[in-house]
Amino acid sequence: MPLLVLYNPVSGDSTAKAFFDEHVLPLLKTSGKVVDQVVATEHPNHAGKILVDFVEQHEGEIAVVLGSGDGTLNECITTLSSAQLTGARAGAPPKVVFVLVPSGTANALYSTLFPPPAEGTADVTYRLQSVKSFLAGAKTRPLTLAITTLSSPPSARKRPQARISAVVVSTCLHASILKDSEALRQEMPGLERFKVAAEKNGNKWYNSWVKLLPAPGAEVVQIYDPTTQAFIDHPESDSEDPIVDMDGPFAYFLATVNVDRLEPAFMISPLSSRLPPTEAACDLVIIRPFRSPAVSSDTAATREAFTAISWKVLGAAYRNGSHVDLRYDAKGEVTSEGDGPSVVEYIRCGGWEWVPVDEDENAHFLCTDGAISTIEKEGRAVCSAAMPSADAGFLVHI
Numbered sequence: 562m563p564l565l566v567l568y569n570p571v572s573g574d575s576t577a578k579a580f581f582d583e584h585v586l587p588l589l590k591t592s593g594k595v596v597d598q599v600v601a602t603e604h605p606n607h608a609g610k611i612l613v614d615f616v617e618q619h620e621g622e623i624a625v626v627l628g629s630g631d632g633t634l635n636e637c638i639t640t641l642s643s644a645q646l647t648g649a650r651a652g653a654p655p656k657v658v659f660v661l662v663p664s665g666t667a668n669a670l671y672s673t674l675f676p677p678p679a680e681g682t683a684d685v686t687y688r689l690q691s692v693k694s695f696l697a698g699a700k701t702r703p704l705t706l707a708i709t710t711l712s713s714p715p716s717a718r719k720r721p722q723a724r725i726s727a728v729v730v731s732t733c734l735h736a737s738i739l740k741d742s743e744a745l746r747q748e749m750p751g752l753e754r755f756k757v758a759a760e761k762n763g764n765k766w767y768n769s770w771v772k773l774l775p776a777p778g779a780e781v782v783q784i785y786d787p788t789t790q791a792f793i794d795h796p797e798s799d800s801e802d803p804i805v806d807m808d809g810p811f812a813y814f815l816a817t818v819n820v821d822r823l824e825p826a827f828m829i830s831p832l833s834s835r836l837p838p839t840e841a842a843c844d845l846v847i848i849r850p851f852r853s854p855a856v857s858s859d860t861a862a863t864r865e866a867f868t869a870i871s872w873k874v875l876g877a878a879y880r881n882g883s884h885v886d887l888r889y890d891a892k893g894e895v896t897s898e899g900d901g902p903s904v905v906e907y908i909r910c911g912g913w914e915w916v917p918v919d920e921d922e923n924a925h926f927l928c929t930d931g932a933i934s935t936i937e938k939e940g941r942a943v944c945s946a947a948m949p950s951a952d953a954g955f956l957v958h959i
C-alpha cells in the first residue's frame with residue numbers, strides 16, 4: 562500500500578519534526594516499511610494539497626502516517642473529500658487509512674482511540690500506538706463524518722457551503738472559546754489558552770431555533786436517561802413525528818463524532834465510548850439554562866449567576882465525563898442525586914439544524930474541528946452524520 566508520511570511542524574508544541582526524525586521514521590525503516598514520500602507542511606491547508614497530489618500519483622488504498630493535531634487531520638479529510646480528482650482517480654476517491662502520531666495541542670481523536678495513562682501523553686510509547694497497530698497489520702476503524710451545510714437566506718441566492726468534521730461541530734460557548742483562543746496561540750501554545758478564552762465567554766447565552774433529526778436507521782431521536790443510564794426515545798420524538806423542536810436560550814451546544822473527549826481529560830461526550838452508536842450518529846451535549854428551577858428570566862444577573870452551573874458541568878466533564886448524570890434539585894443547585902431535571906441534555910441523533918436568532922450575533926459562530934465559520938443573518942447550519950461506503954472513506958489504525 563502506498564505510504565505517505567506527513568507532519569505539521571508547528572502543531573502543538575512544534576516538536577513533530579524531532580519526534581518523526583528520532584522515533585517514527587527509524588521505526589518504519591527497521592520494520593521494513595517502504596515510505597513513498599516524507600513531507601512537512603509549509604503553510605495552513607498544505608496538508609490537504611499534499612494528500613490529494615499523493616493520491617493522484619499512486620494506486621489503490623493509501624496509508625498516511627500523520628503527525629499533527631485534529632486540525633490538520635481535518636484539512637486532509639476536507640480537501641480530499643472536495644477535490645476533483647483527475648486521471649485514474651477521477652470520480653473514484655480512494656480509501657485512506659490514517660496512522661496517527663499525536664503532535665497537536667488537544668489530539669481529541671487520538672486520545673479517544675488511545676485513552677492516555679495517568680502519567681500523561683508525552684511518553685514515546687504512548688504516542689506510537691497507532692504506528693504499532695499499522696506495523697502489526699492490526700485493526701482499523703472507519704470515521705463517521707459530520708457534514709454541516711451553511712445556508713444563506715433564500716433571498717441571497719447563494720450556494721450553501723459545506724464543512725466537514727471528524728471530531729466536533731459546535732456553537733455557543735465552545736465555538737466562542739475556539740474563536741478567541743486562536744488569537745492566543747502564539748502566547749500560549751498549550752491547553753491553557755482554552756481556559757483563558759472560557760473565562761471571557763462564560764456568561765453568554767445564545768438564542769437559536771433548533772431541530773433534532775433521527776439517525777437514518779433509527780425511528781426516533783434518542784436522549785440519555787441518567788436514571789437508567791441508557792438511551793431512551795426522546796419524549797417528543799415518535800415514528801409519526803420524529804423531529805424534535807428545541808427553544809433557547811442555550812449556554813452550550815456541541816456535537817461530536819468519533820470522539821468521547823476534546824482533550825485527553827475533557828470527556829464531554831463520554832457515552833460515545835460507554836454506549837457506542839451502532840450507526841452514523843452525532844452525540845449532542847446541550848445546556849439550556851431555563852431547565853434550572855432557579856432560572857426563569859434572561860437578564861444580565863441570571864446569566865452571570867448561571868456561569869457557576871456551566872463551570873460545574875464542564876468541571877465534571879474533566880472528571881470522567883460525570884456531567885451526564887448531574888441534575889438540579891428543587892432550588893436549582895446541581896447534584897448527582899435525586900430525580901430532578903438533568904442539567905445536560907445528552908442527545909443521540911442523525912443530525913440537527915441551528916437557526917440563530919438574527920439579533921444574536923454570538924449565536925452565529927460555528928466551530929468545525931477548530932475552524933470557525935460565521936452563519937449569515939437569516940441563514941442556518943444543518944449538520945448530519947454520515948459513514949462513507951465500504952470502498953472509500955477514511956479509517957484510522959487503532
Ligand SMILES: Nc1ncnc2c1ncn2[C@@H]1O[C@H](COP(=O)(O)OP(=O)(O)OP(=O)(O)O)[C@@H](O)[C@H]1O
Pocket residue numbers: 569570571572573574602603604605606607629630631632633634636664665666667668669931
Ligand atoms: N507549516 C505551517 N505553518 C503554519 N501553520 C501551519 C503549517 N502547517 C499547518 N498549519 C496549520 O496549523 C494549524 C494547527 O494544526 P493542528 O490542528 O494539527 O494542531 P493543533 O491545533 O496544535 O492541535 P489540535 O487541533 O489537536 O488542538 C492548522 O490550522 C494548520 O492549518
